[in-house]
Amino acid sequence: MGDTFTTRCRFVVLISGRGSNMQAIVNAIEQQGLPADVVAVIANKPDATGLQWAQDRGLTIHGLDHRNYASRQDFDNMLAELIDSYHPDYILLAGYMRVLTPEFVSHFPNSIVNIHPSLLPAFPGLKTHQQALNAGVQWHGCTVHFVTPVLDHGPIIAQGVVAVQADDNPDTLAARVLRVEHRMYADVTAWLAHGRVSLDTDQRVHVSGAANRSFLLTPQGVETTESIL
Ligand code: GRF
Helix, strand or coil, rough: CCCCCCCCCCEEEEECCHHHHHHHHHHHHCCCCEHHHEEEEEECCCCCCCHHHHHHCCCCCECCCCCCCHHHHHHHHHHHHHEEEEECCCEEECCCCCCCHHHHHHCCCCEEEEECCCCCCCCCCCHHHHHHHCCCCEEEEEHHHHCCCCCCCCCCCEEEEECCCCCCCHHHHHHHHHHHHHHHHHHHHHHCCCCCCEEEECEEECCCCCCCCCCEEEECCCEEHHHCC
8 A cells, every 4th residue: 555556556446326426436537547447346236326337337347235145244255255356456435335344344454445424533324414413513524534343433534524504404415515525535536546645653644745635615616625725
């Protein structure tokens, strides 16, 4: 990790549903001409709508029904074996809504990246936008982080914020956070593809050449904090 890849950086993307974050990753690679490939898209639900989009883009897809496995461990063992066959540099979770076993996480040390729709460590788990409204926070957002065995926890790569509006409901808030998610995951994809991301001995993330790693939804769109300070 943190090395410049001798060949192109290899990503495996895991999804569970519509896959809009996956699309942001794939589009970033294509539009920015990144030295990277999504070598497989895997869903734990064979009917995940994002799989069709990936297939239409010519990507290799796998739809695996986790309900066909006797235990979470059995499913994750098979998933790890499938992922290993693609020799990825990173596994990008993009709306992958299944808890990973500690064995799975430790099989891919410092290589699994997740996007979570809250400003971690606030609001791990589900229904994050409702949680934010219930708590009355005035800033909400999203986090891209390395995955550890603890759910929605781990070294933070980037965060993005949106201001909460007085008349927000979970759907309106989710829609604005999603705009930040897409821009942020695209930028993180570029950092990873260029081998700029590393972890220090305190498990803190460094991105070479990035003064800060924060994003903000403004009336003009999603900006990096660097560009507006
Ligand atoms: C995103 O908000 C993601 O952060 C969360 O679930 C949503 C998935 O959206 N984990 P999509 O499948 O990427 O469109």
